[in-house]
Amino acid sequence: MLRGRHSRVVRVGSRAVKVFIPDFNLNFWKEVYFLRELQPYGFVPRLYSYNAQKLEIVMEFIEGDYIKDFEFKSSEEWRVLERCFNACRLLDKLRIQKEEMHRPNRHIIVRNGVPYFVDFERAHYSKRPSNVTQFAIYAGKRLGICFEEIKEILRRYKAMYDEKSFKELLTRLAKKVK
Structure with a gap:
């Protein structure tokens, strides 16, 4: 339990x-x-x-590993991280703020390479959701990236929620993995 x-x-x-x-x-x-x-x-x-x-x-019941147990050093683990970002992006597009993406250690469970988001009891609609930006800060810390390195990309993304900034963010983070 x-x-x-x-x-x-x-x-x-x-x-x-x-x-x-x-x-x-x-x-x-x-x-x-x-x-x-x-x-x-x-x-x-x-x-x-x-x-x-x-x-x-x-x-x-999602049987798997918590996101906190991943090191994100392999291309397989990068795909998991990328799928998490895609889910965060979808939440942003739907204007749903999950509220746990800056510390998702126990809120994302990975089964067979597929991340599942759990615990939506604090979620709400928002005109300016920040799932991608919160998760980027978490992922950046996990990858050893200084916030200053991605701050401007996140600012652009948050201003427009555009695909270009989102892809730029993923490209920047991927350099740390691959």
Whole structure:
């Protein structure tokens, strides 16, 4: 069993049952809402059911490694990192702020090279989401890149959310891996 501030997660076979503490009704509904919204994109656990009376969500259990356990020194690990960035970019395009991307150590689980984002209970819509920029700061630290080296690229990306700045950021980070 995993225990967090707002809930606990119990594994039942191939499923995870997340049960929220009664005071966190809003967190429950946010998690349900965003898991439903993001189902078509393939980077969140499959949602099977939820029970509002019990504040319980039944979803796919993702068996894998936490993102914190990766060193990002191989091209295979770079592909995982790139997939994480693509998911962050999609969240930005959808104007969803996940709120955990500056410290995603336990919020991204990698199974067979595919990252899955978990814990959407703090997510919300935002006119100016910062998933890519937050994750870039995290990845930059992990890769040994000084923030000053990517600051201007992130500033341009945040101003326009454009594909050019996003690709430039990935290219800059990839140099540290390859």
